[in-house]
Amino acid sequence: xxxxLSTLDTPxxxxxxxxxxxxxxxxxxxxDSLGVKFRPHVKTTKCIExxxxxxxAGARGITVSTLKEAQQFHAAGFDDILYAVGLVxxxxxxxxxxxxxxxxxxxxxxxxxxxxxxxxxxxxxGITLEVxxxxxxxxxxxxxKPESAQLIEVGRALVESGAVLGxxxxxxxxxxxxxxxxxxxxxxxxxxxxxxxxxxxxREQGWACPNVSVGSTPTALSAKSLxxxxxxxxxxxxFFDLVMANVGVCAPQDIALSVLTTVIGHQPEKGWAxxxxxxxxxxxxxxxxxxxxxxxxxxVCGEDGNVLPGYVLTGANQEHGILxxxxxxxxxxxxxxxxxxxxxxxxxxxxxxGAQFPQYEAVGKDGAVVTWPRFYGW
Amino acid sequence: xxxxLSTLDTPxxxxxxxxxxxxxxxxxxxxDSLGVKFRPHVKTTKCIExxxxxxxAGARGITVSTLKEAQQFHAAGFDDILYAVGLVxxxxxxxxxxxxxxxxxxxxxxxxxxxxxxxxxxxxxGITLEVxxxxxxxxxxxxxKPESAQLIEVGRALVESGAVLGxxxxxxxxxxxxxxxxxxxxxxxxxxxxxxxxxxxxREQGWACPNVSVGSTPTALSAKSLxxxxxxxxxxxxFFDLVMANVGVCAPQDIALSVLTTVIGHQPEKGWAxxxxxxxxxxxxxxxxxxxxxxxxxxVCGEDGNVLPGYVLTGANQEHGILxxxxxxxxxxxxxxxxxxxxxxxxxxxxxxGAQFPQYEAVGKDGAVVTWPRFYGW
Numbered sequence: 001x002x003x004x005l006s007t008l009d010t011p012x013x014x015x016x017x018x019x020x021x022x023x024x025x026x027x028x029x030x031x032d033s034l035g036v037k038f039r040p041h042v043k044t045t046k047c048i049e050x051x052x053x054x055x056x057a058g059a060r061g062i063t064v065s066t067l068k069e070a071q072q073f074h075a076a077g078f079d080d081i082l083y084a085v086g087l088v089x090x091x092x093x094x095x096x097x098x099x100x101x102x103x104x105x106x107x108x109x110x111x112x113x114x115x116x117x118x119x120x121x122x123x124x125x126g127i128t129l130e131v132x133x134x135x136x137x138x139x140x141x142x143x144x145k146p147e148s149a150q151l152i153e154v155g156r157a158l159v160e161s162g163a164v165l166g167x168x169x170x171x172x173x174x175x176x177x178x179x180x181x182x183x184x185x186x187x188x189x190x191x192x193x194x195x196x197x198x199x200x201x202x203r204e205q206g207w208a209c210p211n212v213s214v215g216s217t218p219t220a221l222s223a224k225s226l227x228x229x230x231x232x233x234x235x236x237x238x239f240f241d242l243v244m245a246n247v248g249v250c251a252p253q254d255i256a257l258s259v260l261t262t263v264i265g266h267q268p269e270k271g272w273a274x275x276x277x278x279x280x281x282x283x284x285x286x287x288x289x290x291x292x293x294x295x296x297x298x299x300v301c302g303e304d305g306n307v308l309p310g311y312v313l314t315g316a317n318q319e320h321g322i323l324x325x326x327x328x329x330x331x332x333x334x335x336x337x338x339x340x341x342x343x344x345x346x347x348x349x350x351x352x353x354g355a356q357f358p359q360y361e362a363v364g365k366d367g368a369v370v371t372w373p374r375f376y377g378w
Numbered sequence: 379x380x381x382x383l384s385t386l387d388t389p390x391x392x393x394x395x396x397x398x399x400x401x402x403x404x405x406x407x408x409x410d411s412l413g414v415k416f417r418p419h420v421k422t423t424k425c426i427e428x429x430x431x432x433x434x435a436g437a438r439g440i441t442v443s444t445l446k447e448a449q450q451f452h453a454a455g456f457d458d459i460l461y462a463v464g465l466v467x468x469x470x471x472x473x474x475x476x477x478x479x480x481x482x483x484x485x486x487x488x489x490x491x492x493x494x495x496x497x498x499x500x501x502x503x504g505i506t507l508e509v510x511x512x513x514x515x516x517x518x519x520x521x522x523k524p525e526s527a528q529l530i531e532v533g534r535a536l537v538e539s540g541a542v543l544g545x546x547x548x549x550x551x552x553x554x555x556x557x558x559x560x561x562x563x564x565x566x567x568x569x570x571x572x573x574x575x576x577x578x579x580x581r582e583q584g585w586a587c588p589n590v591s592v593g594s595t596p597t598a599l600s601a602k603s604l605x606x607x608x609x610x611x612x613x614x615x616x617f618f619d620l621v622m623a624n625v626g627v628c629a630p631q632d633i634a635l636s637v638l639t640t641v642i643g644h645q646p647e648k649g650w651a652x653x654x655x656x657x658x659x660x661x662x663x664x665x666x667x668x669x670x671x672x673x674x675x676x677x678v679c680g681e682d683g684n685v686l687p688g689y690v691l692t693g694a695n696q697e698h699g700i701l702x703x704x705x706x707x708x709x710x711x712x713x714x715x716x717x718x719x720x721x722x723x724x725x726x727x728x729x730x731x732g733a734q735f736p737q738y739e740a741v742g743k744d745g746a747v748v749t750w751p752r753f754y755g756w
Contacts, residue, residue: 009469009472010756065658085697086642086643088640088641090388090718091387094387110643141645141652141700142698262468264464264466264520265464265489266489267519274464274519280443280733281756284663285657286662318729339467340467349662351696352657358754378387378388378390378659
């Protein structure tokens with residue numbers, strides 16, 4: 001029997017294939033028109049089928065957040081991989097094993113001592129490792145500042161240890177805290193300018209530094225132009241989520257990931273329906289809590305994917321979600337959502353919600369379902 | 379080579395075997411002395427090895443939160459299983475398949491229509507299904523009130539449809555919001571009294587209702603006496619976590635689950651160290667946010683497991699954690715935690731953090747490691 005949406009057990013992680021394809025095409029055509037390469041971040045999906053669709057649409061290479069992602073995607077035939085978390089010497093053997101297996105894996109650092117140690121150890125194994133320098137363009141996490149002395153120190157440590165200084169990369173993660181087109185465009189320019197400036201300073205030292213890599217979903221969708229940038233990275237755009245809707249770079253009806261759930265009970269005097277999607281399914285992510293619209297643990301939609309305005313998951317236990325109406329209590333909650341009613345819940349943060357499931361159920365226009373595995377762990 | 383703590387890749391989910399054994403013994407001896415059976419909730423660990431240790435210590439049967447848990451534990455030889463999430467007719471075929479495979483699986487409901495449908499459908503398959511009624515003793519989630527007309531309606535629907543009314547069960551989850559011994563003892567008594575009263579009302583109808591099941595980790599550890607109760611359920615006690623430390627039922631040094639992590643960088647002018655345990659490892663759970671001590675994303679300990687007072691994860695991205703000192707910035711963060719330093723992070727919520735990992739690394743006193751798989755999904 002052909003698996004269909006209507007016969008799936010709940011909870012399940014649904015991917016709307018039409019929306020997925022639209023999101024992939026939107027980002028690719030935007031970056032094509034800006035004249036830069038696109039290197040999607042596959043940490044969002046950890047799914048071979050979806051990453052293949054991104055490459056088929058025109059992406060060049062992928063970004064990963066763990067060495068397990070690098071191993072799994074390399075085993076599936078992906079080659080051009082950027083590991084975008086600062087490498088420490090303790091993980092070097094895993095990196096070298098991937099390089100020896102033929103994977104064109106590039107790593108990053110923002111620390112001169114680690115850079116020297118990485119370059120030295122790789123050289124001892126007879127491997128020339130390509131390392132990019134992580135740049136801090138918005139103060140939100142890691143990286144060296146574009147104008148800092150450390151930038152040159154890290155570059156020198158790489159070059160002198162025999163590594164290849166392959167480029168610079170940055171991620172303006174603080175773009176997630178913005179919600180106007182003007183502020184987003186300004187952050188995109190700040191991210192671009194800082195990263196390009198870092199590359200220029202390295203080149204002034206006589207080092208090639210061919211790659212200049214920037215990106216986050218909000219800045220990638222907000223940049224006016226990207227002179228000096230060679231590639232953009234973005235991850236969550238492929239699904240989008242409620243955090244991105246609040247940032248203003250998508251609408252709720254663009255969100256391609258949802259959790260299929262069933263109503264299992266009520267507390268009518270409170271206006272509650274209880275569903276079988278708790279935080280184990282939705283994740284504990286409350287990313288919209290401090291944004292302009294707090295969606296609780298998610299926005300409720302019909303089984304057909306249409307948003308039911310005003311209905312959200314206001315609470316979550318491990319396997320129970322509490323569904324209620326924002327504002328005034330719904331006196332007819334039992335009649336509106338009888339036991340057995342099937343609903344979809346849009347997530348706050350697609351990367352976190354997807355990670356709770358071993359597989360996606362990819363649903364086409366006709367309701368037919370294809371299962372796409374995803375992996376987890378380190 | 380024998381796997382050792384010192385050679386584990388990071389991040390990893392560590393279980394301190396001494397603390398685990400102590401936590402198991404503490405709860406079992408407490409419930410033994412209260413004269414009730416103990417049915418641990420295995421949703422916390424989803425790990426066969428740990429559940430076996432709980433049974434060996436004296437537990438009788440297990441509680442599960444998903445039918446996948448029921449399937450996996452039954453396949454591993456566990457038989458007496460309570461599925462403690464309200465059953466909807468759509469999941470009945472999975473339940474009946476487990477019963478036909480010989481599993482002594484009991485289910486719960488709080489809805490008369492669902493009860494009638496469940497009983498009828500089971501009878502049609504020639505299966506007598508044991509159903510317990512979920513009681514609401516604290517208003518935090520599901521269940522029927524002990525004094526409600528619905529209680530009798532659900533009981534009648536079960537009896538008339540041919541199901542076996544096996545008992546009543548309740549979970550005073552609002553105990554998680556308390557933090558004094560007096561309030562916890564009062565909540566334990568409220569949970570007990572409400573559940574026993576519900577059983578009495580059902581027995582007045584002439585129905586046997588042999589089982590009276592109550593519990594949450596805080597109330598199980600706070601009840602003064604449990605007359606009328608036949609069994610207690612609790613889950614998170616097996617690991618404990620920072621939420622439970624704030625509730626006051628354990629100390630941080632009792633917490634048996636931690637995330638092993640490595641320092642991968644710094645932002646010295648901010649007093650930050652960056653570690654490779656982000657929210658993908660810790661989970662997005664911020665359960666201590668509104669408690670007396672907000673631990674951010676977790677309490678920092680040395681690799682040896684000793685708490686480093688004042689150091690917490692103040693922020694988290696997917697694979698990056700931001701470690702800093704509470705209160706005044708640590709000017710010596712780079713010297714205190716050089717790149718490559720290995721640390722343990724105690725979690726806010728052990729059920730959520732454990733779920734991020736495919737396996738536990740169980741560490742003995744000598745640093746030797748045994749790997750215990752855990753499963754996930756539905």
